[in-house]
Amino acid sequence: MDLLLLEKALISLFFTVILAILISKLRSKRFKLPPGPIPVPVFGNWLQVGDDLNHRNLSDLAKKFGDIFMLRMGQRNLVVVSSPELAKEVLHTQGVEFGSRTRNVVFDIFTGKGQDMVFTVYGEHWRKMRRIMTVPFFTNKVVQQYRHGWEDEVARVVEDVRKIPEAATNGIVLRRRLQLMMYNNMYRIMFDRRFESEDDPLFVKLKALNGERSRLAQSFEYNYGDFIPILRPFLRGYLKLCKEVKEMRLQLFKDYFLEERKNLASTTRSDNNALKCAIDHILDAQQKGEINEDNVLYIVENINVAAIETTLWSIEWGIAELVNHPEIQQKLRNEIDSVLGRGVPVTEPDTHKLPYLQAVIKETLRLRMAIPLLVPHMNLHDAKLGGYDIPAESKILVNAWWLANNPAQWKNPEEFRPERFFEEEAKVEANGNDFRYLPFGVGRRSCPGIILALPILGITLGRLVQNFELLPPPGQAKLDTSEKGGQFSLHILKHSTIVAKPRVF
Template identity: 85%
Template sequence: MDLLLVEKALLGLFAAAVVAVAVSKLRGKRLKLPPGPLPVPVFGNWLQVGDDLNHGNLAALARRFGEILLLRMGQRNLVVVSSPPLAREVLHTQGVEFGSRTRNVVFDIFTGEGQDMVFTVYGEHWRKMRRIMTVPFFTNKVVQQYRAGWEEEAARVVDDVRADPRAATEGIVIRRRLQLMMYNNMYRIMFDRRFESMDDPLFLRLRALNGERSRLAQSFEYNYGDFIPILRPFLRGYLKICKEVKDRRLQLFKDYFLEERKKLSSTKPADNAGLKCAIDHILDAQQKGEINEDNVLYIVENINVAAIETTLWSIEWAIAELVNHPKIQKKLRDELDAVLGPGAQITEPDTQKLPYLQAVIKETLRLRMAIPLLVPHMNLHDAKLAGYDIPAESKILVNAWWLANNPDHWKNPEEFRPERFLEEEKGVEANGNDFRYLPFGVGRRSCPGIILALPILGITIGRLVQNFELLPPPGQDKVDTTEKGGQFSLHILKHYTIVAKPRVF
């Protein structure tokens, strides 16, 4: 261990000399950089701010240094934007200049160095991937085609919870059943497949590999090697595990899903009218030479992470808040009963007739934003922002959570109060019409999954509140909503237990 420390110290000294030269050259350009804490050689601000660059810590730095600030994290420039006007500038006005994605050592592994759509740089490849993914996944036609399936999956959740004797007494971890629902929702769209139960062996393998991928990618553990390349050899073991998980996941996607669809496609007419599900469209694009097999696999990888887990986190947050705010839960149930009638199960078209349900969803996405820093942006070339010089390839973080929780812009933002979206914030929508509220981002790199997430949230939350009184477990007043943040995610630290008492109609 002593030898290891000596080795690290020697490496650090060598890096200090290298970075000192680089910093002196940077200063020689007389750039007007955004304000921020004073960096030190090699480490920059890393020793001052630490690895945990979560939305709360970055909001605290914004209160200290202003709505735009610069952190030197080793050799990386990290620019944090924390005001609606600057969010507009990054995401909309200069959407092209800041439209790329940053790279890091772990996401490079899981995306094949940007062969996907979400994490690739802005350019022709991104435009092609976005176009190919939009038609089979992100249109109103897709919503109408699959909404009955979403309603069926929500009904199955209700039936399974009713059938579980523990649910009404000691309680259950409802997330586990909702996770199966979300996989079925998305795998129906992707592959025309569903999993029959939480014990399905293929589902268990898929869930485990996706969970490990999320854990490895969202961890802050690897930041030191990403920020300071000379320390990257110490990440060798971590990166080896990432590569093994990536290879196993992609092989699973290929063996159990893609190859099956290829066989089915070979027996169908080649015209688009014969296509049944999203992957058929994607494979058709591959056959035409627009994309290669790796691109197909990384599209599946994106959907497994971006579409399934983020929506699941939001459902989980919404249920926790409704359990912890029984008056709000009752008000929502009363609206459902009054508009639809007691026992009449909510459908996708009904969600637009229920303003309080919409307000509950909006408030959940405001207070408990699944991607609070959005997916990081990057400028490929030197740029200007708020009068400051932004060096090329800076990582740009828009603190969307702070935009939606800054008391200068929101009344009592720490409160879970859906009524705000029926009163003082009545005109604010989740689609980015107000730069104080950007749960899905806005502009070229916004999340296209909004068109799927909102109806699924409405159907799922509505069905659960209609059919059950949702309560904390015996002996508890509330469920624990302690947050667990990642590189840019926000979910509940501990998957909670709730009691679901069936309603009798």
């Protein structure tokens, strides 16, 4: 059976090579394509650049080929943009032309081929999903409604860490407790639910499935089958696992959360004024026929991945940088003490009175951007960009990390220096007012979660620094901040052990 499969693959490969050569010659006569390494038939540039298309490797290629370059990855065109001017073209000026999303074989499984909001193509479905999600999730009203819950969750973190003697001596992996906090922050908004402890069986199951989903989706291991369709049969086992994880997650969302809200609504709610949480709004849209049950499930899927994990990564990076820069940590602590008073808990309104805290957050998002390549864009039709022709359905990556870490654009970008946002970069904000700094993107397909992420980051980092002296474990001068990148993610390679010495007020 394997020999038959190999024979068919080789025959297909032969004809694909011939076809690719013909198409390449015809295309070169029609298009003025961006520069890049010379592709070979079938494989394109895959054999030259490999699977690991992370932000640093793409930055190195930009130094060689320029602010816009193209890679031919098997049958896919990958266009990488590395300048503020071209980023503005993709995200703003030509936001409609480049407003769609490209997916891959794995994301097609996890999003039901774009039945969600994040990965759907630009058009009526996206507009409808964005509108339905905005009111219950992404408004200032939501922040004010739920910020007391966020403050409560981080207060519980502080209380729990204070109760662990080892935290003040050998240290603990603080991320584990912060992960529970982030799930509770978002599940309060979504379902009016929280998990009591890290040992809650439902939380353990949910965390494991979400973790496996992230691992499978973010891995570079499946690129060969995505880039070169004739190799896709060798991905059968991988894609089968993806489908199993997807089905288990969606069933869990449905059985333990959606059905409970439906039952509660049918017995206790008589009018829209009684709506308690985000999913009630989403289910109302389903009842009105605006979306179907699959769309509801994929909204929950998006929030589980996009809102929880990315914010957690940023919190973890922020803590690591504060541990490794004790003088910055002390400066932040002094600001909190002087503005609020020693021992007065940081609240969401307080974060706006703490400019150094805001600068620490902005610097964390600059140096350690959670989504360094943003979510990929795609042009449905042939387009122009930077004087070049971009063939239809090209994958467009904006290297937002390089925009914010290019020494030609930033002073000593490799340094963690919050002071830059008081000095030479005083006017730069995280909302995309400067195309050199786009941690949440900008334009139509920007991340709406900015309105939740920034206050949660402020409350969490503020309370931790206020209540603890955060240190590396005994025997270590600094924490290991080696990076682990995925298809678009950037998180810390090793979850750090942190010593948290309680302050006495």
